Amino acid sequence: MDQIIDCYRFPSPNPRVRLSMVTYWSDGLKVKGMLAEPKEEGTYDGFLYLRGGIKNVGMVRPARIAQFASEGFIVFAPFYRGNRGGEGNEDFAGEDRMDAFAAFDLLMSHPRVNHHVHIFGFSRGGVMALLTALERNPASIVTWGGVSDMVLTYEERKDLRRMMKRVIGASPYKDEEVYRWRTPLYELDKIDAPVLIIHGMHDQNVSPEHAFRLERRLQELEKTVETWYFKEYNHYFPPRVNRRIVTDVGRWMKKHRE
Secondary structure (H helix, E strand, C coil), rough: CCEEEEEECCCCCCCCCEEEEEEEECCCCCCCEEEEECCCCEEEEEEEEEEEEEEECCCCCCHHHHHHHCCCCEEEEECCCCCCCCCCCCCCCCCCHHHHHHHHHHHCCCEEEEEEEEEEEEHHHHHHHHHHHHHCCCCCEEEEECCCCCCHHHHHHHHHHHHHHHHHHCCCCCCHHHHHHHCCCHHHCCCCCEEEEEEEEECCCCHHEEEEEHHHHHHHHHCCEEEECCCCCCCCCCHHHHHHHHHHHHHHHHHCCC
């Protein structure tokens, strides 16, 4: 694990899970992230958790990654560059994708990871998950309430347009290419891993159209894709339902890498 520069313990909400704050190398930058490991000895599948939002919005929650680790995974969640004291500037699925690539490699080199690494993306993390899958070889991919088309995000989220123009550098009408580069739908032929799409049909943060476009394109390419659509929920699921789905996701991942 030569990528790790610094690692120190962080209080864990789960007595069976050890949490650590990690500083690691990503494309020459020192980037921060959080590692969650089951305390019980043994090897485990790796789980790359790619958060949504930007800056402090949607920041990684220790309880969330401990929840996935308790299902029998070693979980690593990058904060992305420029956050929590990390170097560089987050640029919304631009060069900050390198932080996800490096995080995947970190898990692959972890001595307790059994060479199976899954990728999970929530919200904006969905597009990060797909971009990472284009460059690496995950055991499986899960996108939950995930973005798949950055132009569609710009069109739908009027409240994000100012931020997107500032961070990305233009609107899609001025520079379509920078949005297309951030949209993995055009390169899904490179993905071989099974994909699970989870989406609430009342989601107004990331519309179900993102899920539909991803599903259609994967089907056109004859890729393995499964969908769990929930008619009654929006972007955030009730805690009880959320916990059940986390367990179901863990089972799905382990089943589909065998």
